[in-house]
Amino acid sequence: MIPADRCLRSPGGNGAKSAQAWAARPLSDLQRKNLRSVTSAAPCDGDPADDHPHLTAGSWRLGELADGFLVTQLLYAAAELRLADVLAAGPADGPAVARAVGAHPDTVTRILRGLCAAKVFAETDSSRFSLGPLGEYLRDGVPGSQRGPILARGAIYYAAAGGLLDAARTGENAFEQAYGESFFAHLQRVAALRQAFEAP
Known part of the structure; x- marks a missing residue:
């Protein structure tokens, strides 16, 4: 670290x-x-282990x-860009x-x-x-592809996860607090996110 x-x-x-x-x-x-x-x-600069010998x-x-x-955002960017x-x-x-x-x-x-x-x-x-x-699993059309799930995590779930602490304190729905509507209502309204969620 x-x-x-x-x-x-x-x-x-x-x-x-x-x-x-x-x-x-x-x-x-x-x-x-x-x-x-x-x-x-x-x-x-330097090896991180050298900076923290007490860990x-x-x-x-x-x-x-x-x-x-x-890591989530690195994978999401790589998947979206098709690197x-x-x-x-x-x-x-x-x-x-x-x-x-x-x-x-x-x-x-x-x-x-x-x-x-x-x-x-x-x-x-x-x-x-x-x-x-x-x-290889970042590619579409290969056995065991994870591109679709990674797109869903980066494009849909990531922002909602940022509201988890407030949800724990208030009891509010983290996804609805982040997006202003329910999960499936949001997917229905935003075609690109729905495609990411439904991707194999």
Whole structure:
């Protein structure tokens, strides 16, 4: 785990140079970094374990679970952009993947890199990405595809989950508080969300 103020900051000073050095690091080093580093162009310096020697395996694992919100959004963005479909054709660097889907190169690279830690994608020493052990399931039409459920989680459930604490305190329905209507009424009104919910 790395404090958010280290990873969610805007790059300054020699940030661009540091980011280039960060991108050039080998895969084994990259995979040791916390997933939060993908949300900013500013790299998180050093091994997170070195910063927190007092953490036990259990406390470290709990911190990883707390990062689940980020994994959900990384998967959702990758599924929506169909990054796995691009890489199914063969390895490519982040900017090439971004061009193929009409998205921002640096951000797509961070999404790919973040999901390398989760074994969805894999990165070579030359900063090229390929499908990892789980990446095939981000595609439509493959046995065991999870693209539809991931789209539903990112596009529908995620915002409602943010209201869970208020729901626990007030007894109100978290989904209705987030969207102003019931779950099925919302799906009926928003065709794109209904398609995500019904996707196999």
